[in-house]
Amino acid sequence: MINKVYIEITEHIQKLLKENLISNINFPYQGEGEIKWHGYKSIAYTLKNQDYSTVYNAIASEKDYNFQLLDGALFQFMYRFDTLGNITEHRLAYYPNPNSAQIEDLKKYIEEYFDGLNIFSDIFRNYNNIVPLRFDFSSDDKKFVEHFHSYSHLSISNNKNCRIPIVGPLSPGRFLRFVFSNFYNDLFKHVYSSNISIGTPMPKTITKKESEAIYIQC
Amino acid sequence: MNEVRKGIVNDKVVATLDLQRFFETNQQYNGLIYLAYPIIRLEGKLKQVDALWLSEEFGLVIFDLQEGTETRNSDEIKELHDEIYIQISQRLIEEPKLRKERDLDVEIQIIEYNPSLESKKGLLSKPIAGHENLKRKIERLKKWRSPHKYPALVSTVQAAIQLKSKKKRSNVKSSNSKGALIKETENAIAILDNEQETAVISFTDGIQRIRGLAGSGKTIVLAFKAAYIHATNPDAKIAITFHTRSLKDFYKNLIDRFFRTHTHDEPDWSKINIIQAWGGTKSTGMYYEYCKLKGVNFNNFGDAASIVSDPKEEKLGQFAKVCALALKEAGQNSDFKSGPYDYILVDEAQDLDVNFLKICNEMLVNKNKNLIYAYDELQKLNEGASLPDPAKIFGDTLNFDDKILHRCYRNSMHVLTTAHALGFGVYRKEGLVQLFDDINLWNEVGYEIVNQEKIVSGERAVLKRAERNEATALIKIEANEPTVDFQVFKTEALQAEWIANQIKKNLVEDELLATDIMVINPISRKSFSSAGVLREKLYNLGIASHIAGAANADEFFQENSIAVTGINRAKGNEASMVYVMNINDCYSDQSLNNVVLRNTLFTAMTRSKGWVKMCGTNDGTEALKEEYRKVVEENYHLVFDEYPTAQEIKRINTMHRSMQPEDIKRLKNEERAFDQVIGILQRIQRGEAKISDYPDHQDFLLEFLDDK
Numbered sequence: 001m002i003n004k005v006y007i008e009i010t011e012h013i014q015k016l017l018k019e020n021l022i023s024n025i026n027f028p029y030q031g032e033g034e035i036k037w038h039g040y041k042s043i044a045y046t047l048k049n050q051d052y053s054t055v056y057n058a059i060a061s062e063k064d065y066n067f068q069l070l071d072g073a074l075f076q077f078m079y080r081f082d083t084l085g086n087i088t089e090h091r092l093a094y095y096p097n098p099n100s101a102q103i104e105d106l107k108k109y110i111e112e113y114f115d116g117l118n119i120f121s122d123i124f125r126n127y128n129n130i131v132p133l134r135f136d137f138s139s140d141d142k143k144f145v146e147h148f149h150s151y152s153h154l155s156i157s158n159n160k161n162c163r164i165p166i167v168g169p170l171s172p173g174r175f176l177r178f179v180f181s182n183f184y185n186d187l188f189k190h191v192y193s194s195n196i197s198i199g200t201p202m203p204k205t206i207t208k209k210e211s212e213a214i215y216i217q218c
Numbered sequence: 219m220n221e222v223r224k225g226i227v228n229d230k231v232v233a234t235l236d237l238q239r240f241f242e243t244n245q246q247y248n249g250l251i252y253l254a255y256p257i258i259r260l261e262g263k264l265k266q267v268d269a270l271w272l273s274e275e276f277g278l279v280i281f282d283l284q285e286g287t288e289t290r291n292s293d294e295i296k297e298l299h300d301e302i303y304i305q306i307s308q309r310l311i312e313e314p315k316l317r318k319e320r321d322l323d324v325e326i327q328i329i330e331y332n333p334s335l336e337s338k339k340g341l342l343s344k345p346i347a348g349h350e351n352l353k354r355k356i357e358r359l360k361k362w363r364s365p366h367k368y369p370a371l372v373s374t375v376q377a378a379i380q381l382k383s384k385k386k387r388s389n390v391k392s393s394n395s396k397g398a399l400i401k402e403t404e405n406a407i408a409i410l411d412n413e414q415e416t417a418v419i420s421f422t423d424g425i426q427r428i429r430g431l432a433g434s435g436k437t438i439v440l441a442f443k444a445a446y447i448h449a450t451n452p453d454a455k456i457a458i459t460f461h462t463r464s465l466k467d468f469y470k471n472l473i474d475r476f477f478r479t480h481t482h483d484e485p486d487w488s489k490i491n492i493i494q495a496w497g498g499t500k501s502t503g504m505y506y507e508y509c510k511l512k513g514v515n516f517n518n519f520g521d522a523a524s525i526v527s528d529p530k531e532e533k534l535g536q537f538a539k540v541c542a543l544a545l546k547e548a549g550q551n552s553d554f555k556s557g558p559y560d561y562i563l564v565d566e567a568q569d570l571d572v573n574f575l576k577i578c579n580e581m582l583v584n585k586n587k588n589l590i591y592a593y594d595e596l597q598k599l600n601e602g603a604s605l606p607d608p609a610k611i612f613g614d615t616l617n618f619d620d621k622i623l624h625r626c627y628r629n630s631m632h633v634l635t636t637a638h639a640l641g642f643g644v645y646r647k648e649g650l651v652q653l654f655d656d657i658n659l660w661n662e663v664g665y666e667i668v669n670q671e672k673i674v675s676g677e678r679a680v681l682k683r684a685e686r687n688e689a690t691a692l693i694k695i696e697a698n699e700p701t702v703d704f705q706v707f708k709t710e711a712l713q714a715e716w717i718a719n720q721i722k723k724n725l726v727e728d729e730l731l732a733t734d735i736m737v738i739n740p741i742s743r744k745s746f747s748s749a750g751v752l753r754e755k756l757y758n759l760g761i762a763s764h765i766a767g768a769a770n771a772d773e774f775f776q777e778n779s780i781a782v783t784g785i786n787r788a789k790g791n792e793a794s795m796v797y798v799m800n801i802n803d804c805y806s807d808q809s810l811n812n813v814v815l816r817n818t819l820f821t822a823m824t825r826s827k828g829w830v831k832m833c834g835t836n837d838g839t840e841a842l843k844e845e846y847r848k849v850v851e852e853n854y855h856l857v858f859d860e861y862p863t864a865q866e867i868k869r870i871n872t873m874h875r876s877m878q879p880e881d882i883k884r885l886k887n888e889e890r891a892f893d894q895v896i897g898i899l900q901r902i903q904r905g906e907a908k909i910s911d912y913p914d915h916q917d918f919l920l921e922f923l924d925d926k
Contacts, residue, residue, distance in 0.1 A: 101500030
């Protein structure tokens, strides 16, 4: 599975690069059962108690991500696998750009390039779209607490206690589809024609009880 | 031969003039003579050295000038001379090239000179009086035993020794790779030439205009000038403003270094404001400050698009529009608030517009006083489009000083001549696209006519870049590989592939750094996707790339990542290896908008301080390559079989003038409409249709066809 996931990440990056939607990239890294990126520094973890602006600016300036979109949003893909090739952990993060002044700048830059194509219209419509998202997965039973810390959950807005249960770990494709279709709709339509493949199949980890409350299905 | 460079002479004016005349009439004395320059710290205060002579033969000779007949206390004199000697040697000893082990290896001598005293016979009597005695004194000066260190001496005194930014090039292993050559160029001693230094230290009380080609060193001149003003005038409030944001750090750095070298002290940054032109709430700018000062509405880029400009005015760019509006609004306010600045220096004025200059003028404590602006003479290739004379901008100008920097230090002669040839369309199949409306500009921009005395309309004119305007450092670069190269590709994919592979070669075999490379897409809107294809290919080769200025507007280059950019961000930046993609987008056999297309090509090419690869697909690229071939055939001369008359030039410039995309569209639609109308008229004339078929336009048709 590790190879499939690695290739999936690479393919998505290549696609976005080809459309020239990426400002900065780091090459993904695969080794010792892990997938992350070259130059990985784990800054988000170090700064997890700081306010969002601080976290974002630190990650951006240290280039501690897989890629940065033209609007400044940062994307991180981290996966861990056991020796049998099963997925044991993942951390998929989307850090939007909180610097409104910078976004103003980028608007004119992107206008020059995209000639009316409103690829980032969602961001530029001043929606104050600074909602970081993090999809965490851990198969570790010691961490599992039914309902409150399900195996796979979504954290919104860097809130420690926000853990929305998800049916199971996500493939890179599913993650990107979620972010793009909900926050970058024009980009989604233009680049992906409203369709991103499901990607590498993942196990289902939601418990029966958890599935009786609100959770996110794929 | 000697050169005299004069600073602001506030003191001992007569003696200084006398010394100046001495050197000007005695050209057997070689070297550089500075008057009222440089600045040193004496008794805790900043003072100008009366006069300084840099000579290969004698080293550094300081002149202590006196006027009048008062004699000074000999102890005082000794103290003063000791102090000056120590200050100067301290400055010099900081430069390793001027040392021999731990000692200063420069001869420093001091001559006291007073032209108002009667010449005494004895030479040893001080001070020296009169030219004859001065000559004899000079003959007796000690000879400098390390004359080969003269360039380093000049550079150190100018504080220009650190001018070239040196990147760590630990990757360079071979001795003749491109990387090695660039390393050598960066390590070469930088010296301000006469024109540059004069522009720095000369002064008027009013408006100063500094013009030159891109790459003639205007930004450096402005930075030095700001530091110099601050050093001579520590209480003055100074502002430097510019278009390209990444210049901010550059300026801060340079001003800091230059100031420290002269004064061994930190600049007082509360007196120096380095701000971009536009600005906004998060980071200030000159226009923003103006709006605040005058209490008028501030518009950012987004707002600018919706402003309707006065239809009587020419179509203005966004920035020009907001400036014009602000000026108008401020003009309507009854109470006039004068600006906070004693001096304002403006860089890249050609990108900032006349109205912005007016705004800067109003930001001065005293209007028309101490406004210095620099611009590229040829970012816009015909004078009508670039900035008009100061008289036209500011109305009655007192004291307007004009400085021109003729030498281009960035581009090789081959790159520059080709860029001009393409920019004007000298060898274009369909003819010229634009030309100077002022013949004198050729000279100002470094060309001279070689086939006759001067350019005459209707006659053959052959122009070539004057030898004296060439920077010798670039010769080796040309020898390594021709600095200009045109590549035609069948498809965009092939273009991207070739460039990606070339870049890989640049990084590996050529030992260049990623920050030495720039990829430009001249007409971004059309070719943005090709840039994407290229970036993907680079990625597959393990090479990262970024869109210049996107992640951080103040940074153009990034370590270990290739800068990919459109033409607007590229301005103000330079790279040793420049790839220009899709040049066919800049070729048109039509007339409309050609000026913009050709100017873009010119700007793109002149970004290169080494090599430039012009790439593209289809016939457009072939046509441009053919124009280049003709340049080579003519041995880098610009040949006009019949130099056009002023009227013809006007016609050409109008025909190809820049147009807004909406207008181009509209005109194209109108052309089609015309075709239809002509079709109708022809059918009526052939009898295939009748006038009565068009009752709405019967009257018109009757009249029109009647006149035929």
